[in-house]
Structures are given as structure tokens and as C-alpha cells.
Amino acid sequence: MTSTGIERRRLLQASGAALLPLAAPRLARAASASTLRFVPQANLSSLDPVWTTAAVTITHGYCVFDTLYGVDGQMRPQPQMAAGASVSDDRLTWLITLRDGLRFHDGAPVRAQDCAASLLRWSKRDTFGQTLGAAVEAFEAADDRTIRIRLKRPFPRLLEAIGKPHSSPAFIMPERLAMTDPNKPVTEMVGSGPFRFVADEFVSGSRAVYARFDGYQPREGAPEWTAGGKQAHLDRLEWIVMPDPATAAGALQAGEIDWWEQALPDLVPTLTRRRGITVQRQDPYGFISHARFNHLQPPFNNVKLRRAVLSALRQEDYMQSIVGGDADSWKLCRAMFPCGLPDVTEAGVADMPQPTNLDAARAAVKASGYNGELAVVLNPADYPSISPHGLLTAELLRQLGLKVDLQEMDWGTVLQRRLSREPVEKGGWSVYHTNWPSVSIANPAMNATIRGQGSTGWTGWYESAEMERLTLQWLDAATPEDNRRLMDQIQRVAFDDVPSLPLGQYFSRTAFRDNVTGVLPGSAAFFWNVRKG
Structure with missing residues (x-):
């Protein structure tokens, strides 16, 4: 029994992830050797990987689109669509030259x-x-093959910005699509990536289909993360949406599917023992779970209340709710950045004491001025690595004396609802949960969970001029010592303001049939280099 009074078994049942008999579903037809059937971590409800940070959409994005720069396994930017780049002596003009032979899926x-x-x-x-x-x-064209970026001030991390692997990468689209209002999603999927999106076979909540783009021009060399030669060996990808983990596990064992992106930890031992199945870590850097507050509306526009909740949560409860007793699959990370990455310290140990008694936190809630406002918790019942967290947070808030409305829905609806800035009485929200690949929040500039950009920033709309000032200083840091000092200062501001709750760091496992080879580690499922025998 956890300190919040919720048993893991109840969490699994409530999220649809109970250990049911591993019976495989009957899919429509057998897949050929050149077709790979894949079960994504969630339903693909939004197609524009620039408009949303949803991980499943980023994975979709890497099928359809490409980037000027990617990263290698050490997160160093490497040319991808680009042949290379140069910067002027005053560091105010960058020129990026395109490789020969690049074409979009429509032939242009x-x-x-x-x-x-x-x-x-x-x-x-x-x-x-x-x-x-x-x-x-200005971002502009010097000629058809040369991008010119003119700066107001030097920006030494420019290639890191346009080459980052998550969330969202700087995917390249045809100009006619890129002219779409940034606040509206692009719906026509035309990229220059290794696979074409087969729009007439897409059914949200059921399936998505991709076909190899024979006009793709991969780089030479071995692939590594989002860089190198992205050779597409598969003719067709079929994404099959299976919200129930037991169904997905059964389908994998029966050979009805080829690859399950995120295997439920409770089912990993069974899959590992099963002949014909390979289970491996998907991302060596892991994932960070977060609870995101709405800073515009009561009750969590109250910083004292946010601090009180931070002091009460136990990361152990949150991590064990999704990975069970596998101690190698998670770790405490009382930091606002992923632990284990350069310059990251566990700056929040004193702020997150892992309490066994909630009396002090209840007193802090009363002292915060909380006045009985309703806290609406959005919870995706179809997302096994997130849904237990909504149950835990709702129970924790109740134990702290808050009035709570836990609203169960699918992940696609959460993605839509979290955009609302209305009060809860008008369809708004107070808190929701998500997770991030560690590489997507690895430094102050890209860490949306703590950036203080207000109305132009990530949902929740945390605003902090001090956070933005320190981030700009970090971007211009001249020495490793300056980097570390500024990272510590940024974490201190974040733990004082609590824009989000860090819930711990975990390492998911991906599972595929033994006749699938070439699966590369990464912060998303990458389909280049993959073969099916």
C-alpha cells in the first residue's frame, strides 16, 4: 500500500492495464515481410509535430519529415538535410547549404x-x-539551395536548436504548408522523410499507415539517433492502436504485430521469457514524468499551494505505479532536469522530502490561503504510463484537503483540453500529467516544463522574467563553470515557483519479434535501419 492509500493493482485496473490473459486479437490480414505492424504508445490524434509536443506525433513526424540537422548519440548536432553550415566573422549571419537531390513526397x-x-x-x-x-x-533564402539566417545578436547554440531531437524538432515542410498559422495545425502531411503518410488509410483511434518514399535521399554512413544514413528497408508501416496493454502483449506473442513501442513493465517478464521476442531499453537517457499546473486559474495560480503539494508527493509512489517492483526501471530524480546529464544536481532534495506523514503539508495548504476552489485533474485512461499518475495526484490532493474532480478521458482529449485557458467551470483544468524524453528537456533553453514564457509558452503558462533572464545568460555562458552555476540558479527559481511537479525518472522497454532487426535506440521509435525477415 502506498502512502496515498492506492494499491498498484487498483491503479492498473483503473488504467485498463490489468494483467489479463494474453489473448491475441484477430487482425484483418497477415502482414508481408515488407510490412511492419507497430503498436504506438498512444493514439495518433494530432498529425502536426510542430504544433504539438505529443511524443506519438513526434514519432510520426520522424517518418514523414526530415530536419536540416540531427544529433548523434552524444547529442551533438550533425548535418542531415544540410550539406553543412558556416557563420560570418561577426557571428550574425549563418548560411546552411542543402544537399543535392532532396525532394518532397509530392515530387517538388x-x-x-x-x-x-x-x-x-x-x-x-x-x-x-x-x-x-x-x-x-530573418530566416530567408540566399538562393534555392542556401538558407540564410540573419541574427540580431550572436546565438552560438543555433545548430543545437534546429537539430534537437525533441520536442518539437525543426521539421521541414513545403513552403505552402509552412505558411500555416502557427496556432493552427497542419493537416496535409507532405514531407521529405523516408516514409509517406497514406492519408486515405488513416483512422484516428485505429490505424495509421506509411509507405516507403522511394525518392528519399539518405546521407551516407551509419544511422545514429536522428543523424546519419536513414535507410528505409520496409515497404510499409502499419500503426495499430491498442490501448489495452494485455491485448498488445498477446498480439506480439502471437505474431499478429511485430513491434510494441512501450511494453507495460508488469508484462515485460512474460515477454522476456517468450521465445521469438526481444525486449530492450528504448531510450538510454530515459523519460521524466511531470504533473503540470495551470498557472492562470485557481487553485494553482497560488505559488504557496504549489509548494505545499510539492512537499507532499513521493516520487517512489509515482514511479512504482507505472514500473512496478523493477528497481532498474526507475530512480528518484528530485531535479527540474533529467538526472545523470551534465551539470544536473538534485537541487530539490530539501523541497521534496518523500514524507511518510502529511501533517506538515496539510498545514502548508491551510497557510497558503486555499479557499476550497475545485481542482480538476485531467487523466488519460488509455495511456498506461500516465493514467496511474492522475489517480495518485487526485488522491494526494484530497488527502491534503483540496476539493478534487478527477476527469477520465482519452489522451487525444487531454491534448485538446489542456489548451483551454478558461476557468474549470467553463471546461478548463487545473493539473494534468505527461512525460518527456530526457533529451527533450536537457537544458534550460528547451525545458518547457520550467521556461517562464507565460502566454506564449507551454500549456500551463508559467511566467517568470527571472527564469527567462537566467536562461539567456545560460545561452551566452562562456565557461563550464558558468554553465553549472546558472543551471543551479535556474533550478532554485524553479523549485521556489514550482511550475511543474517532477515525478521521477524511468526507463521504458520496447518489445519486438526476433525477425525484426536494426531497431535503434532513441527518444522516439525510429523506423529507418529496421528490417523484417
């Missing part, structure tokens, strides 16, 4: 004009992109 050549428009739209949406955009005078 990739031009610098497409890239400039794509970078501009991305810079209006992405956290790191907004920081770069504030320093940019």
Missing part, C-alpha cells in the same frame, strides 16, 4: 524557401525555437 524539390518558412513557423511554437526566434532578424 526541397528549396531554401521551404526551409526558411519552416524554421520561422517552428520558431513561433517550440520553446527553444522561440528563444532562437527572438534573436533572429
Whole structure:
């Protein structure tokens, strides 16, 4: 029994992840050797990977689109669509040259004009992109093959920004699509990536289909994360949505599917023992779970209340609710950045004491001035690595004396509802949960969970001029000592303001049939280099 009084078994049952008999569903037809059937971590409810940070949409994005720069396994930017880049002596003008032979799925050549428009739209949406955009005078085309970026001030991390692997990457679209209002999603999927999106076979909540793009021009060399030669060996990808983990596990064992993106930890031992199945860590850097507060509306526009909740939560409860007793699959990480990455210290140990008694936190709630306002917790019942967290938070808030409304829904609805800035009485929200690949929040500029950009930032709309000032200083830091000092200062502001609740760090496992080879580690499921025998 956890300190919040919720048993893991109840959590699994409530999220649809109970250990049911592993019976495989009957799918419509057997897949050929050139077709790979894949079960994503969630339903693909939004198609625009620049408009949303949803991980499943980013995975979709890597099928359809490509980026000017990617990263290798050490997170260093490497040319991808680009042949290379140069910067002027005054560091105010960057020139990026495109590789030969790049084409979009509709047959049109990739031009610098497409890239400039794509970078501009991305810079209006992405956290790191907004920081770069504030320093940019213009994204423009010097000629059809040369992108010119004119800066107002030097931005030494420019290639890191446009090459980051998550969330959202600077995907390149045709100019006509990149001209879409940044606040509206693009719905026509035309990219220059290794796979084409088969729009007439897409059914949200059921399936998505991709076909190999024979006109794709991969780089030479071995693939590594989002860089290198992205060779597409599969003719067709079929994504099959299976919200119930037991059903997905049964389908994998029966050979009805080939690859399950995130295997439920309770089922991993069974899959590991099963002949013909490989289970491996998906991302060596892991994931960070978060609870996100709405800073615009009561009750969590009250910083004292946010601090009280922070002092009461136990990361152990949250992590064990999704990974069970596998101690190697999670760790405490009382930090606002992923633990284990450079310059990251557990700065929040004193703020998050892992209490066994909630009396002090209840007293802090009363002292905060909380006045009985309703706290609405949005919870995706179809997302096994998130749904237990909504149950835990709702129970914790009740134990602290808050009035709580736990609202169960699917993940796609959460993604829509979290955009609302209305009071809870008008369809708004107070808190929801999510997770981030560690590499997506690895530094102050890209960490949307603590950026203080207010109305232009991530949902929840935390605003802090001090956080933004320190982030700009970090971008200009000249020495490793300055980096570490500023990271510590940024974490101190974050633990004082509590824009989000860090719930712990975990390492998911992916599972696939033994006739599937070439699966690469990464912060998303990458389908290049994959073969099916």
C-alpha cells in the first residue's frame, strides 16, 4: 500500500492495464515481410509535430519529415538535410547549404524557401525555437539551395536548436504548408522523410499507415539517433492502436504485430521469457514524468499551494505505479532536469522530502490561503504510463484537503483540453500529467516544463522574467563553470515557483519479434535501419 492509500493493482485496473490473459486479437490480414505492424504508445490524434509536443506525433513526424540537422548519440548536432553550415566573422549571419537531390513526397524539390518558412513557423511554437526566434532578424533564402539566417545578436547554440531531437524538432515542410498559422495545425502531411503518410488509410483511434518514399535521399554512413544514413528497408508501416496493454502483449506473442513501442513493465517478464521476442531499453537517457499546473486559474495560480503539494508527493509512489517492483526501471530524480546529464544536481532534495506523514503539508495548504476552489485533474485512461499518475495526484490532493474532480478521458482529449485557458467551470483544468524524453528537456533553453514564457509558452503558462533572464545568460555562458552555476540558479527559481511537479525518472522497454532487426535506440521509435525477415 502506498502512502496515498492506492494499491498498484487498483491503479492498473483503473488504467485498463490489468494483467489479463494474453489473448491475441484477430487482425484483418497477415502482414508481408515488407510490412511492419507497430503498436504506438498512444493514439495518433494530432498529425502536426510542430504544433504539438505529443511524443506519438513526434514519432510520426520522424517518418514523414526530415530536419536540416540531427544529433548523434552524444547529442551533438550533425548535418542531415544540410550539406553543412558556416557563420560570418561577426557571428550574425549563418548560411546552411542543402544537399543535392532532396525532394518532397509530392515530387517538388526541397528549396531554401521551404526551409526558411519552416524554421520561422517552428520558431513561433517550440520553446527553444522561440528563444532562437527572438534573436533572429530573418530566416530567408540566399538562393534555392542556401538558407540564410540573419541574427540580431550572436546565438552560438543555433545548430543545437534546429537539430534537437525533441520536442518539437525543426521539421521541414513545403513552403505552402509552412505558411500555416502557427496556432493552427497542419493537416496535409507532405514531407521529405523516408516514409509517406497514406492519408486515405488513416483512422484516428485505429490505424495509421506509411509507405516507403522511394525518392528519399539518405546521407551516407551509419544511422545514429536522428543523424546519419536513414535507410528505409520496409515497404510499409502499419500503426495499430491498442490501448489495452494485455491485448498488445498477446498480439506480439502471437505474431499478429511485430513491434510494441512501450511494453507495460508488469508484462515485460512474460515477454522476456517468450521465445521469438526481444525486449530492450528504448531510450538510454530515459523519460521524466511531470504533473503540470495551470498557472492562470485557481487553485494553482497560488505559488504557496504549489509548494505545499510539492512537499507532499513521493516520487517512489509515482514511479512504482507505472514500473512496478523493477528497481532498474526507475530512480528518484528530485531535479527540474533529467538526472545523470551534465551539470544536473538534485537541487530539490530539501523541497521534496518523500514524507511518510502529511501533517506538515496539510498545514502548508491551510497557510497558503486555499479557499476550497475545485481542482480538476485531467487523466488519460488509455495511456498506461500516465493514467496511474492522475489517480495518485487526485488522491494526494484530497488527502491534503483540496476539493478534487478527477476527469477520465482519452489522451487525444487531454491534448485538446489542456489548451483551454478558461476557468474549470467553463471546461478548463487545473493539473494534468505527461512525460518527456530526457533529451527533450536537457537544458534550460528547451525545458518547457520550467521556461517562464507565460502566454506564449507551454500549456500551463508559467511566467517568470527571472527564469527567462537566467536562461539567456545560460545561452551566452562562456565557461563550464558558468554553465553549472546558472543551471543551479535556474533550478532554485524553479523549485521556489514550482511550475511543474517532477515525478521521477524511468526507463521504458520496447518489445519486438526476433525477425525484426536494426531497431535503434532513441527518444522516439525510429523506423529507418529496421528490417523484417
